[in-house]
Amino acid sequence: MRRDCDYLIPYIANELKESENVAFEEHMKNCAECQKEYKELAKAWNALPFEYKEIDVPESLKGEVLGFVFEHDKGSSEEAFMAKIRKLFVLFKSQFTPVSTSILAILLLAIVGLGIANVQERGHQAQNNPIEIVATIPIKSANQSHSGPTGIAYIVQQGSEKKLILQVHELSGVEGSQVYQVWLLKNGLRENGGIFKPDENGSGVLTYQLAEGQTFDQIGITVEPDSNSTQPRGEKVAGS
Amino acid sequence: MKEKNAAELMRLVNEKHNEALEELYERYIKLVYGFVMKFCNGDEEMTKEVIQLVFLRLWTTNSHYDPLQGGFVNWLLTITRNICIDYLRKENRHTQRHQEEHEEIAEPVNVIDQRVNTNVIEKAKNKLPKAQKKLIDLLYWKGYSLSEIAQLEQQPIGTIKSRLHQALKGLRKQLELEDLK
Numbered sequence: 001m002r003r004d005c006d007y008l009i010p011y012i013a014n015e016l017k018e019s020e021n022v023a024f025e026e027h028m029k030n031c032a033e034c035q036k037e038y039k040e041l042a043k044a045w046n047a048l049p050f051e052y053k054e055i056d057v058p059e060s061l062k063g064e065v066l067g068f069v070f071e072h073d074k075g076s077s078e079e080a081f082m083a084k085i086r087k088l089f090v091l092f093k094s095q096f097t098p099v100s101t102s103i104l105a106i107l108l109l110a111i112v113g114l115g116i117a118n119v120q121e122r123g124h125q126a127q128n129n130p131i132e133i134v135a136t137i138p139i140k141s142a143n144q145s146h147s148g149p150t151g152i153a154y155i156v157q158q159g160s161e162k163k164l165i166l167q168v169h170e171l172s173g174v175e176g177s178q179v180y181q182v183w184l185l186k187n188g189l190r191e192n193g194g195i196f197k198p199d200e201n202g203s204g205v206l207t208y209q210l211a212e213g214q215t216f217d218q219i220g221i222t223v224e225p226d227s228n229s230t231q232p233r234g235e236k237v238a239g240s
Numbered sequence: 241m242k243e244k245n246a247a248e249l250m251r252l253v254n255e256k257h258n259e260a261l262e263e264l265y266e267r268y269i270k271l272v273y274g275f276v277m278k279f280c281n282g283d284e285e286m287t288k289e290v291i292q293l294v295f296l297r298l299w300t301t302n303s304h305y306d307p308l309q310g311g312f313v314n315w316l317l318t319i320t321r322n323i324c325i326d327y328l329r330k331e332n333r334h335t336q337r338h339q340e341e342h343e344e345i346a347e348p349v350n351v352i353d354q355r356v357n358t359n360v361i362e363k364a365k366n367k368l369p370k371a372q373k374k375l376i377d378l379l380y381w382k383g384y385s386l387s388e389i390a391q392l393e394q395q396p397i398g399t400i401k402s403r404l405h406q407a408l409k410g411l412r413k414q415l416e417l418e419d420l421k
Binding site: 006008010011012013014015040041043045046047048049050051052053054055057058061062064065068069072075108163221 | 256258261262269270273274275278284295296299301302314317318321322339352359360361362364365372376378379380385386399402404405408409411412415
């Protein structure tokens with residue numbers, strides 16, 4: 001106990017470390033003698049500052065002091081923000097090796113680059129190359145006396161690209177490897193214009209990319225036993 | 241602001257209300273200025289810098305003033321004195337070599353002290369034995385630690401501690417006598 005009480009004087013003189021301070025305050029709670037002494041001595045200690053004389057405070061001091069404080073504070077909040085950024089950066093850096101960082105950087109650049117290119121491409125097409133229907137061709141059944149498949153074909157153009165879009169209804173179902181094949185007739189010659197299978201309602205749609213400069217006079221649709229025909233082998237069901 | 245007490249003002253200061261700090265300045269600057277001028281031996285430039293640091297400490301401190309721990313004035317003066325001591329220590333580090341040449345444990349002379357003495361506490365202090373008065377001046381007003389004083393005086397630290405004990409007791413007695421007058 002005696003040793004603990006020795007801390008009273010340095011405690012009053014504010015000379016104890018934080019931990020010693022706490023320990024002494026704990027001790028004092030249970031030591032009536034220290035409590036009594038502290039009360040008396042602290043009163044004297046706390047009276048010491050009042051030995052000063054009152055002096056007139058210079059008018060300019062207020063601006064100098066408060067200006068200093070508020071300016072300093074402004075600077076330190078900016079510093080704190082920069083410190084946070086730096087901390088984040090360090091944290092980020094610690095997650096990656098230089099190799100993975102550079103791979104990531106390259107990937108990011110590639111994604112951004114492709115993204116921009118893509119957007120520009122789309123924008124370019126959308127703005128300068130509207131899709132235009134350049135021809136509409138009705139498709140009639142080949143069997144004139146009976147009702148049969150009918151439909152419509154469009155030639156659409158976007159920029160320099162041309163596509164044939166064909167829509168046929170009331171097709172009878174195909175069996176096994178059978179397909180409907182579209183033929184494009186030009187000067188009596190038939191060229192393959194693509195194959196399709198109708199859905200369960202007998203409707204079929206085909207999109208065929210026309211080669212540059214490709215033209216045709218007529219469209220014919222046949223039923224082919226498989227998708228390998230280079231010349232029609234089956235019956236013609238419809239045409240323009 | 242005018243009707244708020246110091247604890248309320250400090251709470252506002254912690255919430256960064258500029259006017260609250262300004263109000264604390266208005267209320268306590270005379271006290272702080274007089275104290276720091278005495279501590280800095282009348283050096284106005286040093287006084288200004290210390291006071292800037294004191295108010296900066298109030299503005300940015302994370303340790304809040306707790307009214308249960310004692311009066312605001314004591315708290316403020318404790319902070320002020322700590323900053324004075326830190327400032328002096330820093331200054332001394334630069335000028336140590338010069339000081340060592342002149343180092344003698346003379347009676348600390350304070351420019352401010354040489355003005356007319358009408359102060360109660362000053363009178364009480366002057367009635368203390370010379371060694372005790374000197375100890376208080378070195379410790380309280382010059383910022384020497386107890387162990388530094390023990391070294392300067394070439395006396396055991398225990399002796400210095402008990403001298404301080406006696407000095408504070410004596411001071412207390414003198415102040416009580418003053419009160420009775």
